[in-house]
Amino acid sequence: MSDKLLEINNLYVNAEEKEILKGINLSINKGEIHVIMGPNGSGKTTTANAILNNPMYKKTSGSISFENEDITNLKTDEIARKGVFMSFQLPEEIPGVSVVNFLKYAKNKITGQPVKIFEFKDELKKCMEELNINPEYMERSLNVGFSGGEKKKNEILQMLMLNPKLTILDETDSGLDVDAIKTVSKGIEMFKNKENAVLIITHNTKILHSLKVDYVHVLVNGKIVKTGGQDLAREIENEGYEKYKVEE
């Protein structure tokens, strides 16, 4: 049994005709937490979207595999059903679809099993309490009228309920206050186990204060320019990206 979950191989991606990713390589194993850091515009969000094959981003070469299966050109929903989840930087609002109905529907699609409504609601309620979300929110329309922080917490809630093998957190920590960041970290800790993996995409280091990570990758101008451990994050926190921009 291989421990390998995600493997990105020399990936080039365009967004709106412009080349954003210029040869990304990344390998994530079960049980690992990876961080991709980089300045604005370096290609972080593009990386996340490319993994889930967002049609607005065009892959020009390279490949992505998940559990040794090529997912480069699979549809987004197929990739999600294989066990990849993404927490969105700007989650969409879905008027008229309640949080509970949405999650029940998604869970059914992902597991292919019927969802037992009472057990599901109990579990949902428990998760909401852990994440300091008012359980009444489960009947509200998904993300409609939620504050920025509430939307982010709702993403973490979805991650816990859908229980993917790989979760990608795209700027989940940005714009959050200290308490909310703690809640998100708590959610990640609740989620994390030996069988799954986390890829955190961020431009700041706040979340890394309360979370132990295995690998830190520095992404500048569409390329990973350095990979290291938690120390590298600390270095970036102190010195910024200037050094790597110069190298580029």
Next chain:
Amino acid sequence: MKKSNIEEINRNIYDIKNKDEYDFKIKKGLTAEIINEISNQKNDPDWMREFRLKALDVYNQLELPSWGPDISELNMNEIATYVRPKSKLNSSWEDVPEDIKNTFDKLGIPEAEKTSLAGVGAQYDSEVVYHSMKEDLIKQGVIYTDMETAVREYPDLVKEHFMKCVPVYDHKFVALHGAVWSGGSFVYVPKNVKVDIPLQSYFRLNSPESGQFEHTLIIVDEGASLHFIEGCSAPKYNKVNLHAGCVELYVKDNAYLRYSTIENWSKNMLNLNTKKAIVGKNAGMDWVSGSFGSKISMLYPMSILNGEGAKTEYTGISFAGKGQNLDNGFKVVHNAKNTSSVVNAKSISKNGGVCTYRSLVRINENAKNSKCTVSCESLMLDDISRSDTIPTNEIKTDEVEFSHEAKIGKISDKTIFYLMSRGISEEDAKAMIVRGFAYPISKELPVEYAVEMNNLINLELEGAIG
């Protein structure tokens, strides 16, 4: 999981054609002779016969509307305006002829009657074949019967109200209705009686090249309340059918009426229907309307807020697919102090369908301190469809809070991607968004109808997107 199974059954339900069997079908066309014959067949009292003939005169004087969808294909010489089914009015389903009963069975009417309704009326072509109401309501003095019985048994109540709220001069098809009306329901709720469980009338048109002209007259007396549901459907034929019903609602002081409609006429139907309510002091009138069927629909329910503090709400959705032109909307007249209205209209156009929201808000000089809030949202599911918003707002007093908002747009690619990233296919994502879009309307319906509406949405979306 093959979701289309349920929907296949549903589609069949609406499309079941019984043989065109009838007890009497009047010859096609519209002449004084034909009107007299209808009166003979229906044993009209003299005043009603005269009323019909006068309405025919008005019909002949009035012109077709110079606006809205093109209805020139309607040729009254090709429409039989009266078709009496092979059934008398019954108060037990057992007595309804089998093929007719089967139709209503498949539409779920007797079942709904058992579980969630206080009374049911069922019309087949031009006559009501079944009418029944729970015993306790009868004891409280509630009247729920077919319109013909009401003309015979409650002549004073009927004369006082019949086509007074909607006069025959309103427009050409109201005049037509006045001349050939048949069937429909009459409801009277006495003072302070609250009818907690809905009454429902269902209208089924089976006969080809014919029309249905039912008349619904509801009087909710002072302090009383009622929820009335109207359903309609027909199987599809190649030539046009016509529906020109008329609904007159009197909501007296401090009374409340909710009028819900799920309309799923076949796509050869011209639905030229008229609905109006007169709302008294501190009374409430709520309209909930789902419009899915018909080839052409021109339907603008109207609330006239005549009493101080009267309130009205309209919640409506139209869903136009291939070959459909649904010109729907709402009219409200604020005619007294402290009145308020809330309009929430939605439309979905796909596969070449045309949706128009057409409305009138009139706030008169005497409607001081009134409020009106209108919100319209239109969803375009492709670029061969059409969606228009044509609202007229007339404001004649300074003491008013009025606001109107309209939006038009498509389902965003970002939203679809978001849902797909949760394992939901593109087609299911779109259907989910559309159901959510329609939710403010479906939540206003009793649960079975909300389910029916969602099934209709799934049915309409199937194959159209994805």
Next chain:
Amino acid sequence: MENLKLNETPIRTARNFNINNIKLENIELPEVIQDFKNLKITGNDLKIDINSRKSNCNLSYGLGDILTNQINEKSNCNLKIMVDKKENKETLIEFNFDEKNEGLIDNVEITANEESSATIIIKYNSKSIQKCYHNGIIKTIAHKNSNIKIILVNLLSTISNNFISIENQLEESSKVNYTIVDFGGKNSITNYYSNLVGDYSENIVDTVYLGKENQLFDLNYITELKGKNANVNMEIQGALKDNAIKHFKGTIDFKKGSKKSKGNENEFCFLLSDKAKSLGLPMLLCSEEDVEGNHASSARKNWRKRIILYYE
């Protein structure tokens, strides 16, 4: 004396809503008019040709045949304005009505060449007790990347008749920005039509009207979006007191091909009297999927204090 039926909306609605057109009774249409002499142009950097008689205008909409024909047959002041540079001084064109100049039938044609830009102010002034007649056309063709600002000021007396037809043709990436100050006229009837054929073209209209006495404003603004990524923004605000009446008919029409276009329409009317009347018909017509259209209109009470300041 003529009875006129003017300013038809592009799509009709129910006749008894009384908004498909405006009917004016007993309007005096001048038969023979002297040349309009009291024209003042300041700050002119543009090429302006002035002549009278014989104009030849083709309008897609206009107010109606009678008035359009009057301009073609009897105009007494025609301006042809050519904008061909990037930098121009603000140009002020004033039509000053007086005892010798009581009627103006004018045709103003503005052509903005590629990459040009200009600001043109057109003002109609009269004495408060003078009865004037004005029937005019302002037609603008904005070529690629041009940028034209037009400020139209109607300060005619409240016993005058003011008829204006405006048409704009917008080519690729052009901008036409209209500010309309509509104060004058017993009847002030405006037809405004913009044809956004060019991709990335943009049309902004800001209108303010103030109605008093027995003034009637009938504003029929029609914008058709045909190019991709086109943009329309209409803001119409005003106040009505006494017996003043305002009709605002605003149409945003997304034609096939106008993908990724946007249209916004905002109307706000302050009613300051119980006899004033506001009639609105903000239409959104759409036969293209990937567009964004919004309109909002509102009327509120209790604006007296702020608005009253605007009136003398």
